[in-house]
Amino acid sequence: MHLAFYDLKQHRGRFIATVFGVGLLFTIVLAMNGLYRGNIYEGLALINATNPDLWVVERYRGGPFNEQSTVPEFYHYSVKAIPGVEKASPFIYYTVERPIAGKSRHFSIIGYDVFGGLGGPQKIFAGRNIEHAHYEMVAHPKLGVHVGDRVPLGLHTYTVVGLTKEAISSDGEALVYLSLPDAQEVLYQRDDEEIRNQRERLLRTLSGQSYLSPNQADKLLAPLQSDTHIINAVLVRLKPGTNRAEVGRMIDKWLYLSAYSTEDELQLMLKGRLASMAKQLLLFRTLLLIISVVIVSLVVYTFTMEKIRSIAVMKLIGAPDRVIVRMVMEQSLLLTIGAFLFGLILIQNTYQMFPRTILRIPGDDLLTFGFNGWHSREYFRALARIENPACHGPGWMMEILRIEGLTKVFGSGRLEVRALQDINLSVSKGELVALLGPSGSGKTTLLLCISLILVPTAGKVVFGG
Numbered sequence: 001m002h003l004a005f006y007d008l009k010q011h012r013g014r015f016i017a018t019v020f021g022v023g024l025l026f027t028i029v030l031a032m033n034g035l036y037r038g039n040i041y042e043g044l045a046l047i048n049a050t051n052p053d054l055w056v057v058e059r060y061r062g063g064p065f066n067e068q069s070t071v072p073e074f075y076h077y078s079v080k081a082i083p084g085v086e087k088a089s090p091f092i093y094y095t096v097e098r099p100i101a102g103k104s105r106h107f108s109i110i111g112y113d114v115f116g117g118l119g120g121p122q123k124i125f126a127g128r129n130i131e132h133a134h135y136e137m138v139a140h141p142k143l144g145v146h147v148g149d150r151v152p153l154g155l156h157t158y159t160v161v162g163l164t165k166e167a168i169s170s171d172g173e174a175l176v177y178l179s180l181p182d183a184q185e186v187l188y189q190r191d192d193e194e195i196r197n198q199r200e201r202l203l204r205t206l207s208g209q210s211y212l213s214p215n216q217a218d219k220l221l222a223p224l225q226s227d228t229h230i231i232n233a234v235l236v237r238l239k240p241g242t243n244r245a246e247v248g249r250m251i252d253k254w255l256y257l258s259a260y261s262t263e264d265e266l267q268l269m270l271k272g273r274l275a276s277m278a279k280q281l282l283l284f285r286t287l288l289l290i291i292s293v294v295i296v297s298l299v300v301y302t303f304t305m306e307k308i309r310s311i312a313v314m315k316l317i318g319a320p321d322r323v324i325v326r327m328v329m330e331q332s333l334l335l336t337i338g339a340f341l342f343g344l345i346l347i348q349n350t351y352q353m354f355p356r357t358i359l360r361i362p363g364d365d366l367l368t369f370g371f372n373g374w375h376s377r378e379y380f381r382a383l384a385r386i387e388n389p390a391c392h393g394p395g396w397m398m399e400i401l402r403i404e405g406l407t408k409v410f411g412s413g414r415l416e417v418r419a420l421q422d423i424n425l426s427v428s429k430g431e432l433v434a435l436l437g438p439s440g441s442g443k444t445t446l447l448l449c450i451s452l453i454l455v456p457t458a459g460k461v462v463f464g465g
Contacts, residue, residue: 059257089113107169108170139174154189402427
């Protein structure tokens, strides 16, 4: 490891810059992983948090989240009368955009029966739950409000009595809980001027009918006013031991409504409203993961090939192959781990700044790191080009020089000097060979014999076969 550290120390600036750049790439990949998970979590969070035994909605509708559903409020009494039903609560859900604290905010409103009904917030981390029938609200912190704040909605001002992080709207925006009458008023009730204008328009229309007297027209005004007692669903809790499917069939048959379990609602959202976005984010996530692998592999390959001269020198001085392989692998490992840790720390400290939920799962982080480990193939390919001449294409391994039993003797008798004794050598095309040895060991004599300046005493020198 000390050899890898020493080499990196010599190129410290470039290594740090590379770790920084690759780390930013890892940050983007991890953020996309979290965005994909967060999109699904946001879409299903409210359903999971509410979690009644049955969701009763308008016939053949996938409401109240995946599709709009409209049901008269009094229907919850009919649902409560079905055998096996313990509790039936009216529920309304819709999205609005209103000025909050001087800024235009997009959020969703939930209206429920605050006196023991289903559908309200279960976990309050600040303040309390709604206790009065009117003008109190519980909100998600994403709305930018605090306990005690007063928020104008529609014709009235509401006091924030509690904060909850239990759920979020299906589009990732904040949730606001109101009592059912308040939620209906915010959605349907118009201001006094609009009510007067609508009344006058209806009265003019009715008065224009020849078969209606002024008194009759005036009496018809009230029934023609829009009804605000409308809900999106009835939430049902069943008695212990009750067959949920059987109750659903009775509701479908007797009340002409559709009943879904929580699991059914989750599947409706996954296959409906969330399907396209989930597929698109999954595609981006996969592409980013592949791109990160390619880039990391190219960086490691470039790092390795830039050291080819240094590696060649190490081989010339007799460094074992395992030392060279270990040095390259250790540097690659340090680069990958360093960049991944940088990206992990960066996303850990910034994910809450994203407008949408970034849901990080340890398994996704490990998958990203493990998948990028595939670039080890590039290490071995780079090393193979150094270690294995066959990787250089056709003709690379062709032998261009062969020496067999080469011997060179100077003088004779007592003055005989054997400069070379039974030398064997083979050199392939493109191969780099160095002669090492102390002075007088025969290096120059061997080169002179190979170049045929000197005639060998014995043996042969073969060029190109």
